[in-house]
Amino acid sequence: MKLITVGSVAFDAIETPFGKTDKIVGGAGTFISLASSFFVENQGLVSVVGEDFPEETLNYLTKKGINIDGIQIKKGEKTFFWSGRYHNDMNSRDTLITELNVLGSFDPVIPSAYQGADYLMLGNLSPEVQRQVIERLDQRPKLIAMDTMNFWMDIALDELKKTMALIDVLIINDEEARQLSKEYSLVKAAMVIREMGPEILIIKKGEHGALLFHGEDIFFAPALPLEEVFDPTGAGDTFAGGFMGYIAATGDTSFENMKRAIIAGSALASFCVEKFGTERLTEITKQDFDERVSRFVSLANFEMNQLA
Ligand code: AMP
Numbered sequence: 001m002k003l004i005t006v007g008s009v010a011f012d013a014i015e016t017p018f019g020k021t022d023k024i025v026g027g028a029g030t031f032i033s034l035a036s037s038f039f040v041e042n043q044g045l046v047s048v049v050g051e052d053f054p055e056e057t058l059n060y061l062t063k064k065g066i067n068i069d070g071i072q073i074k075k076g077e078k079t080f081f082w083s084g085r086y087h088n089d090m091n092s093r094d095t096l097i098t099e100l101n102v103l104g105s106f107d108p109v110i111p112s113a114y115q116g117a118d119y120l121m122l123g124n125l126s127p128e129v130q131r132q133v134i135e136r137l138d139q140r141p142k143l144i145a146m147d148t149m150n151f152w153m154d155i156a157l158d159e160l161k162k163t164m165a166l167i168d169v170l171i172i173n174d175e176e177a178r179q180l181s182k183e184y185s186l187v188k189a190a191m192v193i194r195e196m197g198p199e200i201l202i203i204k205k206g207e208h209g210a211l212l213f214h215g216e217d218i219f220f221a222p223a224l225p226l227e228e229v230f231d232p233t234g235a236g237d238t239f240a241g242g243f244m245g246y247i248a249a250t251g252d253t254s255f256e257n258m259k260r261a262i263i264a265g266s267a268l269a270s271f272c273v274e275k276f277g278t279e280r281l282t283e284i285t286k287q288d289f290d291e292r293v294s295r296f297v298s299l300a301n302f303e304m305n306q307l308a
Helices: 028-036 055-063 101-105 127-135 150-155 157-164 174-181 186-195 235-250 255-272 286-299
Strands: 003-006 010-016 024-026 043-050 071-074 081-086 093-099 119-122 143-147 169-173 200-204 210-214 217-221
Touching (some): 003 235, 028 055, 028 255, 119 235, 127 157, 150 157, 169 174, 169 235
Parallel strands (some): 119 143, 143 169
Antiparallel strands (some): 081 093, 200 210, 210 217
């Protein structure tokens, strides 16, 4: 197996200025593995759902080459439920409801078929659970990436730091980087955060792109200026899944390849926001992807004339 993803598989109810959904399928693990399935055939998902979770979605994941033996189905229990409302700027949102349900007692189980995987993507979950997954692998993967959020910095900073000491790539947003490092400058923040463990840091800046800190090198990837953002839910997870899927498929963790992986993740994230939930992710063709990547290339490509 190439890649293991750990993350929530959930029901979401979303309100944006453009509309509202009832419970639809969401969850960080769902977005991540659907995005990485664009590049990787042999991957596994570790998660937990309740008896209420639709079998057809689990079948769909399998169809996408995602092994779901690592998803526990808890009889008589309910799936994690999250509800959020976006503000008019679509950049900020309020969490309306978080019902942990099965996620509250999540005890990750790694199926034997997953052992020996080269790449591990830890979706946003309690840092203790993220660490348990690392500890339950017989062999350390070549590259471990992790997402987290301000919530864990507020309530479980020590646990978070213990997990961060074990990973290679941290993927967070600018606000989280500032909170974690207590530095406003993102360059200074990156130095402080990399001292905590991850050698490689990716700072997402929403509609303003993403920064990659790798060795002595820094890369900036733009985000596509989109006419319409319909629902940003899962964009960060899709970015992470696209990034890690690309790395796992190419098996190359050099700076040059990580630049390409960031563009791959950014391109998939730019699709994700066009419809509610995971819907758009299920429609993208290779041609759609290639066209979007070429828009990224031309967006940041220029030649400077010599001054006379
Ligand atoms: P993002 O928009 O990238 O922050 O991710 C949104 C997804 O994260 C939604 O589909 C939610 O189901 C999921 N989510 C929200 N809160 C949590 C949480 N506390 N733990 C795990 N997953 C969550």
